[in-house]
Amino acid sequence: MSTDWAGVYRETFADLVRFLHRKVWDADRAQDLAQEVFVRALGQDPENPRAWVFTVAANLARDEARTAVRRRRHLTLIRGDAQQVTATDPAEELERAQQVEAVRRALAQLSERDREVLLLWDAGFNYEEIADQTGLATGAIGTTLARARRRLVEAHEALEAKDVAR
Amino acid sequence: MSHVDEGTLHAYLDHGDRPMGDRREVEDHLATCAHCRQRLDDARSLRERAAAILEASGPPAVPVPPFDSVLARAGGRAPRPVVSVRRLRALGWAASIALAVGVGWMARGALNPLRSPEQSLTAPAAPTATFDSALPSAAAGARVGEPSALGEEQAAPAAAARARNVEDAAERLRSAYEVTEEAKPSGEGAAGRRDALQRNAAEPFQPAPQEAPAAAAPQAKLAQDIGAVAERREQPIRTRAAELEAAPTTVQWVEADSVEAAGRLGEALHMVPGVPVVRIDREALEDSRAVRIVQDLDGIPLEIAQRPVTALERQLAERMVADAPGMADTSRATITIVRGSVVLTLRANIAPDSLRSLAARIP
Numbered sequence: 001m002s003t004d005w006a007g008v009y010r011e012t013f014a015d016l017v018r019f020l021h022r023k024v025w026d027a028d029r030a031q032d033l034a035q036e037v038f039v040r041a042l043g044q045d046p047e048n049p050r051a052w053v054f055t056v057a058a059n060l061a062r063d064e065a066r067t068a069v070r071r072r073r074h075l076t077l078i079r080g081d082a083q084q085v086t087a088t089d090p091a092e093e094l095e096r097a098q099q100v101e102a103v104r105r106a107l108a109q110l111s112e113r114d115r116e117v118l119l120l121w122d123a124g125f126n127y128e129e130i131a132d133q134t135g136l137a138t139g140a141i142g143t144t145l146a147r148a149r150r151r152l153v154e155a156h157e158a159l160e161a162k163d164v165a166r
Numbered sequence: 167m168s169h170v171d172e173g174t175l176h177a178y179l180d181h182g183d184r185p186m187g188d189r190r191e192v193e194d195h196l197a198t199c200a201h202c203r204q205r206l207d208d209a210r211s212l213r214e215r216a217a218a219i220l221e222a223s224g225p226p227a228v229p230v231p232p233f234d235s236v237l238a239r240a241g242g243r244a245p246r247p248v249v250s251v252r253r254l255r256a257l258g259w260a261a262s263i264a265l266a267v268g269v270g271w272m273a274r275g276a277l278n279p280l281r282s283p284e285q286s287l288t289a290p291a292a293p294t295a296t297f298d299s300a301l302p303s304a305a306a307g308a309r310v311g312e313p314s315a316l317g318e319e320q321a322a323p324a325a326a327a328r329a330r331n332v333e334d335a336a337e338r339l340r341s342a343y344e345v346t347e348e349a350k351p352s353g354e355g356a357a358g359r360r361d362a363l364q365r366n367a368a369e370p371f372q373p374a375p376q377e378a379p380a381a382a383a384p385q386a387k388l389a390q391d392i393g394a395v396a397e398r399r400e401q402p403i404r405t406r407a408a409e410l411e412a413a414p415t416t417v418q419w420v421e422a423d424s425v426e427a428a429g430r431l432g433e434a435l436h437m438v439p440g441v442p443v444v445r446i447d448r449e450a451l452e453d454s455r456a457v458r459i460v461q462d463l464d465g466i467p468l469e470i471a472q473r474p475v476t477a478l479e480r481q482l483a484e485r486m487v488a489d490a491p492g493m494a495d496t497s498r499a500t501i502t503i504v505r506g507s508v509v510l511t512l513r514a515n516i517a518p519d520s521l522r523s524l525a526a527r528i529p
Contacts, residue, residue: 006233013230021225030225038236094440094527101464103223122220127177143173145180146209149216156219 008049009038016057019123023061025104033060051132054123058116102163106155114148121145170195170202175209419447419458427457435459436472436505438524468514468524475509501525 013034020030037056046052107115113134120130131138170178170192178192196203427446428435437443437459444467445460456473499518502511503525512525 005236009233009236010230017225017228022220022223027225027228031228031231035231035236035239038233039240042236042240098440100223103219106219118216118220121180122217127180140173142175142177142180143171146172146176146212149176149212152219153212153215 003041003045003049005038005041005049008041008053012050012053013038015123016053019054019119020057020061022107022119022122023058024064025100029064033057033064036060048132051129054120054125054133098163102156102159105159106152109155110148110151114144114151117141117144118148118152169199170205172205172209175202175206176213178206179210179213417456418450420450422446422448422457427459430455431457431472431508432474433506433508436508436510436528437461437470438468438527439529440527441468441524463514463516463524466515468512468516468521470528471511471513472508474507475504503528505529 016034016037017027017030020033021027024030024033034057037053037060040056041049041053044052107118110118113136116134117130117136120133125133127138127141130136130141136144174192178189196206422430424435424446427448430448432455435446435457438461441461441463443459444462447458447460448454449456449458454473456471458469458471461468461470499516499521500511500513501518501521502509504510505528510525510528512521514521514524
């Protein structure tokens, strides 16, 4: 039976954009990549379409990171925010950009595996799906998530404290 | 049962890997162990805090585009999508460079922070190509400024050949940029980054091309620039991008303190709020009122040259700002704006949209 990609698209797109956004840090690019995932999905018939979609998305994001222009990373945040906060004042825009930047930097302090597990959980995956996606044992996901959450919170708080001190 | 480990507590909260029997076992233990109940509360708090942090960085909520858009995107794709994308990107490069060259040439007087409009007006006359004619024709491969002596049957193959040349050159440029970007060092510390910024800031700041185009048409100059850049793959991207914008005259800056710089400018210095200032300069010429500040965009220098504005420059600068939204991504964005009685030229190695967003923050 061929996969109902339209249905998978409806159910998964928002989670996929969210997942990709934490990898490329550009809202427009995340949406573009999410659509690209489904363009590539057409004609495919994987056993687990949702897992397949996220695997392809992770690969696309990885490719993106390899060729991404480092100089744009910081400013794409601002560009994305500029589009969504056109009606807000510059101070709010700045605060929002700083928030996103703090999270990006905090996530960057996690190990790749911890970050992947955390982002998959955040994208709505259950433990079994995360285990399938990452190759970890299902029983190890709770421990990995606990560690990832603690490191994220600690790193974020440290960055906030640093900002306050400046 | 011994105390519950942290991973099990998180799995319990996440309804993760615990079968019902195991969950009951955990609950039985929690019912009798105040220590683990406290740890469960801590785990819950940590879980909620992490979720809130991630939520704060989420993308803006947007409606899901219809699936038809995916089908249309797939349907419009060439049989070899990778090649198609590469060609599109190459064309994008060509268009963006043509745009940068064209805009810089036509508005060199407005963008140059040191050259007065009178000087610009007295410069040697440029070829009579217009901004409107330069861009579309460059993208289509037509030669700007050349008399249209060719008949249609002769012009079409020639235009196609020129278009191929531009695409090939643009592809070389794109490859050169990718190689350099991957080769760039990434682990600079704060001190090293500051040093790099200082070094970058010490380079001459030439916000816009000032060289009047020679006899060669803009398209030929574009191909020349692209070829020159492709031959210098080993050089840092910043240097090569600057070469694309290189002007024959250079501006000499010397470091100054904020009071001296503001005194020269005649008013408070303009800058993007919330972005650290790493350097303040004045032009070396004693009678010049031009100053420059350099701000640190997380490792990327943002240069803002500023000097008193004249009426003509105000008019030109505002036109440039109006043109800016259509600009494609370039390796070095330049935007000129007017704030009060000062014309500001911002330049940084970032996307024009981002630079425009920063410019909007300057009070």
